[in-house]
Amino acid sequence: MTILMTFIQKAIGQSISILFGATGEIITEKSGNLNLGIPGIMYMGGIAGLMAAFFYERASAAPIGFIGLLLSFAATLIVSALGGLLFCFLTVTLHANQNVVGLSLTTFGIGFGNFFGGSISKLAGGVGQISVATTASAYRADIPVLSKIPVIGDLLFSYGFLTYLSIIVALVIGRFLMHTRKGLNLRSVGEDPATADAAGINVTRYKYIATTVGAAIAGLGGLYFVMEYLGGTWTNNGFGDRGWLAIALVILALWKPLNAIWGSLLFGSLFILYIYTPGLTRATQELFKMLPYVITIVVLVITSKRDKLENQPPSSLGESYYREDR
Amino acid sequence: MDSEVAIRLQNVTKRFGDIIANDNVNLLVKKGEILSILGENGSGKTTLMNMLSGIYFPDHGDITVHGKKVTIRSPKDAFALGIGMIHQHFKLIDVLTAAENIILGLPGNESLDMKSIVAEINELVAKYGFDLDPEQKIYDMSVSQKQTVEIVKVLYRGAEILILDEPTAVLTPQETSKLFDVLRNMRKAGKSIIIITHKLNEVMELSDRVTVLRKGQYIGSVETSDASIDLLTEMMVGQKIDLEIDRTEPLPFVGRIEVKNITCRNRDGVAILKDVSFTSSAGEILGIAGIAGSGQKELLEAIAGLQEIESGEILYHSPEGETVTISDMKAADIRDLKISLAFVPEDRLGMGLVGSMDLTDNIMLRSYNEGKHFFANRKNPRKLATRIVEKLSVVTPSVDTPVRKLSGGNVQKILLGREIASSPNVLMVAYPVRGLDINSSYMIYNLLGDQKQKGASVICVGEDLDVLMALCDRIVVLSGGELTGIVDARTISKEAIGLLMTSSKKGGAQHAE
Ligand SMILES: Nc1ncnc2c1ncn2[C@@H]1O[C@H](COP(=O)(O)OP(=O)(O)O)[C@@H](O)[C@H]1O
Ligand SMILES: [Mg+2]
Numbered sequence: 045m046t047i048l049m050t051f052i053q054k055a056i057g058q059s060i061s062i063l064f065g066a067t068g069e070i071i072t073e074k075s076g077n078l079n080l081g082i083p084g085i086m087y088m089g090g091i092a093g094l095m096a097a098f099f100y101e102r103a104s105a106a107p108i109g110f111i112g113l114l115l116s117f118a119a120t121l122i123v124s125a126l127g128g129l130l131f132c133f134l135t136v137t138l139h140a141n142q143n144v145v146g147l148s149l150t151t152f153g154i155g156f157g158n159f160f161g162g163s164i165s166k167l168a169g170g171v172g173q174i175s176v177a178t179t180a181s182a183y184r185a186d187i188p189v190l191s192k193i194p195v196i197g198d199l200l201f202s203y204g205f206l207t208y209l210s211i212i213v214a215l216v217i218g219r220f221l222m223h224t225r226k227g228l229n230l231r232s233v234g235e236d237p238a239t240a241d242a243a244g245i246n247v248t249r250y251k252y253i254a255t256t257v258g259a260a261i262a263g264l265g266g267l268y269f270v271m272e273y274l275g276g277t278w279t280n281n282g283f284g285d286r287g288w289l290a291i292a293l294v295i296l297a298l299w300k301p302l303n304a305i306w307g308s309l310l311f312g313s314l315f316i317l318y319i320y321t322p323g324l325t326r327a328t329q330e331l332f333k334m335l336p337y338v339i340t341i342v343v344l345v346i347t348s349k350r351d352k353l354e355n356q357p358p359s360s361l362g363e364s365y366y367r368e369d370r
Numbered sequence: 371m372d373s374e375v376a377i378r379l380q381n382v383t384k385r386f387g388d389i390i391a392n393d394n395v396n397l398l399v400k401k402g403e404i405l406s407i408l409g410e411n412g413s414g415k416t417t418l419m420n421m422l423s424g425i426y427f428p429d430h431g432d433i434t435v436h437g438k439k440v441t442i443r444s445p446k447d448a449f450a451l452g453i454g455m456i457h458q459h460f461k462l463i464d465v466l467t468a469a470e471n472i473i474l475g476l477p478g479n480e481s482l483d484m485k486s487i488v489a490e491i492n493e494l495v496a497k498y499g500f501d502l503d504p505e506q507k508i509y510d511m512s513v514s515q516k517q518t519v520e521i522v523k524v525l526y527r528g529a530e531i532l533i534l535d536e537p538t539a540v541l542t543p544q545e546t547s548k549l550f551d552v553l554r555n556m557r558k559a560g561k562s563i564i565i566i567t568h569k570l571n572e573v574m575e576l577s578d579r580v581t582v583l584r585k586g587q588y589i590g591s592v593e594t595s596d597a598s599i600d601l602l603t604e605m606m607v608g609q610k611i612d613l614e615i616d617r618t619e620p621l622p623f624v625g626r627i628e629v630k631n632i633t634c635r636n637r638d639g640v641a642i643l644k645d646v647s648f649t650s651s652a653g654e655i656l657g658i659a660g661i662a663g664s665g666q667k668e669l670l671e672a673i674a675g676l677q678e679i680e681s682g683e684i685l686y687h688s689p690e691g692e693t694v695t696i697s698d699m700k701a702a703d704i705r706d707l708k709i710s711l712a713f714v715p716e717d718r719l720g721m722g723l724v725g726s727m728d729l730t731d732n733i734m735l736r737s738y739n740e741g742k743h744f745f746a747n748r749k750n751p752r753k754l755a756t757r758i759v760e761k762l763s764v765v766t767p768s769v770d771t772p773v774r775k776l777s778g779g780n781v782q783k784i785l786l787g788r789e790i791a792s793s794p795n796v797l798m799v800a801y802p803v804r805g806l807d808i809n810s811s812y813m814i815y816n817l818l819g820d821q822k823q824k825g826a827s828v829i830c831v832g833e834d835l836d837v838l839m840a841l842c843d844r845i846v847v848l849s850g851g852e853l854t855g856i857v858d859a860r861t862i863s864k865e866a867i868g869l870l871m872t873s874s875k876k877g878g879a880q881h882a883e
Contacts, residue, residue, distance in 0.1 A: 224480050232463050232474050239461040243475035244446035353465050353509050
């Protein structure tokens with residue numbers, strides 16, 4: 045029982061970063077932009093939040109958790125949004141190839157994270173010495189009272205606010221996409237920008253806003269990782285390939301944020317399953333780590349075979365749009 | 371001038387690179403009239419209309435709407451001026467419903483209340499006499515239903531001036547007359563309508579005035595009551611042309627393709643061809659008639675090896691006297707027997723040409739595997755491309771122009787030219803003149819006639835019964851996947867074919883051989 049409880053808690057801990065990343069990528073892809081820079085942007089968002097908290101706590105004699113939280117939250121949003129903005133400028137305005145820009149951005153973002161992670165480590169006095177304890181504890185604060193309920197409290201209310209925020213954001217984006225005019229317009233931009241354009245929708249603006257907002261949301265995944273998961277420190281490449289899992293999750297979720305919620309739980313569970321499976325060697329562990337990708341491929345195979353059009357990626361995904369082209 | 375002017379274009383010019391699509395064009399549209407715009411393929415009709423609907427921006431020239439000089443920078447500007455366009459290639463999003471497509475991009479309550487939107491649309495649908503279910507998904511719709519969505523979309527936006535770009539090119543005669551009724555209702559409601567069409571009888575039947583463009587230039591406008599088909603043709607083409615298809619006698623009957631009791635199912639398991647049998651002859655044009663979707667496409671594809679056959683077989687009797695069962699061969703091997711298929715789909719895109727490649731490369735697509743060298747030989751295809759361009763008067767800056775830059779009709783000529791150039795023994799064409807202007811259409815009819823005289827077995831799926839009856843020797847009629855008759859095109863009446871098209875075998879339709 046306790047081991048199951050720990051497993052669930054740990055799985056949720058793994059899934060939140062992925063969920064933020066996937067939600068951000070979904071809204072981005074709904075505009076027709078395939079932003080493969082999301083994994084890098086998550087690194088950028090993470091380090092930006094950490095740095096803001098770090099410098100705040102260094103400068104202040106008696107740092108207040110809530111202020112550290114606000115500052116780091118804002119820093120993450122700004123820096124990761126800038127990553128999305130850069131992607132848009134290159135692909136939408138300059139019509140550069142989305143795959144190339146995305147992959148470069150990921151390489152850049154990981155380097156950016158590691159570089160500044162290293163720099164502030166030095167300031168802090170060595171690798172692993174960064175600590176933003178005050179801010180991190182604000183991120184880790186669970187829900188008072190409710191978390192004290194036996195079992196249910198541990199299971200549902202023992203997490204920091206980013207966990208709940210990730211689910212709320214996914215629900216809000218899901219509702220936005222399906223039940224609002226702007227959501228409808230955005231979907232049409234991703235399906236067929238020429239049609240959206242002819243209907244009087246400002247394609248460029250929608251692509252910019254969706255991609256920038258998407259990047260900001262994804263950046264929160266990085267913030268969650270450094271603050272709640274790691275407890276306010278940095279290890280180089282520590283975030284690993286969670287960003288790619290987020291992109292795989294978009295496919296598994298069939299571009300629906302609601303599906304991403306349970307999908308991220310599934311991925312989170314599979315991600316740590318090897319720890320809880322007895323009798324694995326190093327080699328078989330690696331096989332277990334492949335599971336999320338295997339499932340994604342299986343879903344891809346199933347959905348690509350005679351499935352409903354609604355479950356396919358946005359038709360114009362990855363293509364740039366010029367009005368006078370044909 | 372007594373009636374009010376809705377739109378006036380003066381000296382409007384638009385270039386694309388080296389091409390002058392519109393050269394100082396003038397146009398006048400009055401309130402409450404139906405104006406036809408006539409012109410051959412590539413004469414700049416679509417470009418001109420796109421400048422009214424905000425897709426393109428003119429290089430120079432003035433646009434006046436309801437007496438005020440305007441600048442139309444985007445489709446949004448056009449809507450604001452009450453101008454709505456129904457494009458040649460529909461601009462609809464497949465995964466959305468009709469209603470969602472109709473409200474796309476419109477301001478309004480941020481939270482979508484589809485119920486009341488659907489009710490509003492239904493009101494509009496009733497007012498003009500459309501036939502539309504607003505909650506149906508676009509991908510479930512027929513071409514004519516999609517067109518209805520486009521028209522309702524424009525009306526819902528409160529358009530006072532409607533532009534329709536070749537709306538009838540993809541409609542059956544019944545659907546066309548339904549559309550015309552709706553357009554007349556709109557004229558009655560005071561709307562101005564601009565309609566682009568190639569079909570002169572439609573121009574005569576529907577419009578109040580006609581404006582003619584030729585090679586990007588404005589030729590003139592006439593009242594329809596003062597016009598005749600001959601006059602309009604001359605204005606369009608610049609010279610008198612002969613509007614007779616000269617049909618030669620077929621060569622003596624020699625079986626070429628023998629279809630024996632074939633049955634095919636589509637992806638959903640519905641029988642789309644039911645026990646169909648006939649034999650085509652060398653040196654004849656065999657027409658295939660039927661209401662859209664009666665199995666015409668599947669029949670040709672079955673012969674070409676592109677459609678799986680459930681039962682029955684297809685034999686090919688070669689000119690050398692051999693008999694081959696092609697129904698169990700692969701498409702590529704069938705093509706090697708010089709059995710070729712040129713299919714012009716309803717939306718005219720994606721018809722076996724690669725848009726971003728130039729003419730030469732597209733010609734090569736068809737013949738590259740004949741090359742004996744590892745490196746593709748571009749010389750011959752280039753010569754062929756040049757010959758096709760000359761012979762079919764394809765309007766293009768050069769054979770190195772990407773195909774997608776050509777206007778639809780010109781793309782189609784390349785497609786057919788390429789198939790004909792392989793001097794096939796069996797030439798199957800589907801909708802070969804879909805959307806083509808008359809000059810090009812007659813050119814294609816004559817090309818098919820030439821092939822017949824050379825001894826090819828030509829099989830032609832067509833939409834226009836008048837043309838099928840003037841072009842073909844025999845006509846196979848399909849109805850709901852069943853063969854309901856094989857008739858002599860020279861003696862049959864249009865009504866009799868029409869009857870076969872809607873009858874079922876059980877109803878007792880006769881085979882007339
Ligand atoms: N977007 C474009 N880019 C390049 N050339 C174009 C474009 N649109 C049209 N053209 C060219 O302009 C000419 C007129 O085309 P179009 O207006 O489509 O003719 P029509 O509608 O009368 O058949 C053609 O030669 C066509 O190839
Ligand atoms: Mg056109």
